[in-house]
Amino acid sequence: MNNGGAGRRNTLPGFGLTMGLTLTWLSVIILIPLAGLFLKSFELSLDQFWSILTSRRTLNALKISFGLAFAAAIVNLVMGLIIVWALVRYRFPGRRIFDAIVDIPFALPTAVAGVALTALFAEKGWLGAPLAELGIKVAFTPAGIFVAMIFIGIPFVVRTVQPVLIDLDAEIEDAAASLGANRWNTVSRVILPSLVPALLTGFALAFARAVGEYGSVIFIAGNLPNVSEIAPLLIVIRLSEFRYADATAIAVVMLVASFLLIFAVNRLQRWAQTRMPAH
Amino acid sequence: MSQPKISPSTAREDLRTEPQVIRIVIIAIAVTFLTVFVVLPLVVVFAQAFSKGIGAYFAALSDPEALSAIRLTLMVAAISVGLNLVFGVIAAWAIAKFDFRGKTLLISLIDLPFSVSPVISGLVFVLLFGAQGFLGPWLQANDVHILFAVPGIALATIFVTFPFVARALIPLMQEQGTQEEEAAISLGASGLQTFFRVTLPNIKWGVLYSVLLCNARAMGEFGAVSVVSGHIRGETNTMPLLVEILYNEYQFVAAFAIASLLAMLALITLVAKTILERHLDEGRLPGD
Known part of the structure; x- marks a missing residue:
């Protein structure tokens, strides 16, 4: 990959200066503040750290954030695949508009998404009213958190899988078909397996985003401790109570989880990449 | 209805796509899902904002608190996009134009803010600059205000928008290689001349693209800013924070009026992004 760390492979100027500035800016804005968080957590003894994390309220908040984020990411995985398939493989009126619309959850500020979803799913809302007649309550329950997490996660799966499906070699499908495979076999044995890495990547990205999500969730959640209180909100509450140690401990657990993701x-x-060599 | 003619070519065609019923079902599911989960929330913002008429809408937007939030949001976005643009271009130059050990690690570090919860992005600055924080006592002694003031809001915003510019420009600049720049240097151009006359024209659409996305996130950031802002009315409330406050006070028309401005920003961003992506695709080398 390189020639032993000597640095330049060419005669362009400015490597030392630009690299120095990059590392300085990165340290000041990202690395030092993040290191400060871990440093702060070292002020806690292991016992303190453990008792904060295993307190009923913290455990429940973590369970709600991780559990619902996982469930929402599963929905995104399935719906994302269906949406990608429709957008890439079929032609229908409004296809290009729907393709652009997929990015709205990326672009819409989370607080706006939060109040909008709440208005939509509240008991008198456009969707909340008919759902209430069926006896389903979404806003101000864990179901509301689930809905908000589905909303913010959907573009991750679609945008990760879409380019892979577009680039998929049509010849492989032709070959499968000409060898007598029926359509279902071609899809399930030839196409879907080559989408698996992209699907899992999209799933993991949607999951990671939903775990840490705050703005679009807190309005619709109801925020009842132990029932519909997400972990990021508990961090904010602990901060407002000046319980910095508690906030830090929860944050460290969430950070480590997202780094693993x-x-x-x-x-x-x-x-x-190793499965599909560059074309 | 006449029987469809089955010729060898259409039979083969049938093997390459799904039966029509399945096609229609898949399209219907996709369209319904996107309508319910994405289109309706967007529509509801405008419906609520105008629910008491145009007069109430504009009255809400011309409220002094609203104006101060708009000003603060524009200022914070200008600071954070400006700084991230300069340093993003610098980082992209170092990473894309040179080979060095640890490049993958450096890119992962630049990416970090994407995977940090917004609340934690705010928390780290509270731990640094807060009253109980590492630098808190020194800041208090010297009467420097970072938290619950504009510098803190700008820092948190810079943190969450950190990767946008560099991440958009690195692949673009890598793709373009270094030959043109090397030619310019060998013809006697200085480093800065080379950058402004050779590199910048090649990446201008990418720069615009990254500024657009960076700006949308900067203006819309909620969680990180919420933690460091202190919610001082008329002083440290950005537009998303004001949406929250008004909403919690049941001032729904006012909350959704501000929200509608942010929604329009998102829509304009998406349209501009689609146009820029077309320019970027045209800029790609053939066969790429």
Whole structure:
């Protein structure tokens, strides 16, 4: 990959200066503040750390954030695949508009998404009213958290899988078909397996985003401790009570979890590259 | 209805796509899901904002608190996008134009803010600059205000938007290689001349693209800013924070009026992004 760390492979100027500035800016904005969080957590004894994390309220908040984020990511995985399939493989009126619309959860500020979803699913809302007649309550219950997490996660699966499905070699499908495979066999044995790395990556990204999500969730959640209180909100509450140690301990657990998730995503992408050599 | 003619070519065609019933079902599920989960929330913002008429809408937007939130949001976005643009371009130059050990690690570190919960992005600055924080006592002694003031809001925003510019420009600049720059240097151009006359024209659409996305996130950031802002009315409330406050006070028209501005920002961003992506695709080398 390189020539032993000597640095330059060319005669362009500015490597030392730009690298120095990059590392300085990265340290000041990202690395030192994040290190401060871990440093703060070292002020806690292991017992203190453990008792904060295993307190009923913290455990429940973590369970709610991770559990519902996982469930929402599963929904995103399935719905994302269906949406990608429709967008890439079929032609229908409004296809390009729906393709652009997928990015709205990326672009819409989370607080706006939060108040909008709440208005939509509240008991008198456009969707909340008919659902209430069926006896289903979404807003101000854990179901509301679930809905908000589905909303913010959907673009991750679609945008990760879409380019892979577009680039998929049509010849492989032709070959499968000409060898007498029926459509279902071609899809399930030829196409879907080559989408697996992208699907898992999209799933992990949606999961990671939903675990840490705050703005779009807190309005619709109801925020009842132990029932519908997400972990990021508990961090905010502990901060407002000046219980910095509690906030720090929860934050460290969430950070470590998201670092593990990125690591998994990186491994997945490497796996995908070795399975599908560059074309 | 006449029987469809089955010729060898259409029979083969049938093997390459799904039966029509399944096609229609898949399209219907996709369209319904996107309508319910994405389109309706967007529509509801505008419906609520105008629910008491246009007069109430504009009255809400011209409220002094609303104006101060808009000003603060624009200022914070200008600071954070400006700084991240400069340093993002610098980082992309170092990473894309040179080979060095640890490049993958450096890119992962730049990516970190994408995977940190917004609340934690705010928390780290509270731990640094808060009254109980590492630098808190020194800041208090010297009467420097970072937390619950504009510098804190800007820092938290810079943190969450940190990766946007560098991440958009690195692949673009790697793709373009270094030959043009090397030619310019060998013809006697200085480093800065080379950058402004050779590199920048090649990446201008990418720069615009990254500024657009960075700006949308900067103006819309909620969680991180919420933790460091202190919610001082008329002083440290950005637009998303004001949406929350008004909403919690049951001032729904006002809350959704501010929200509608942010929603329009999102829509404009998406349209501009689609146009820019077309420019970026045209800029790609053929066969790529």
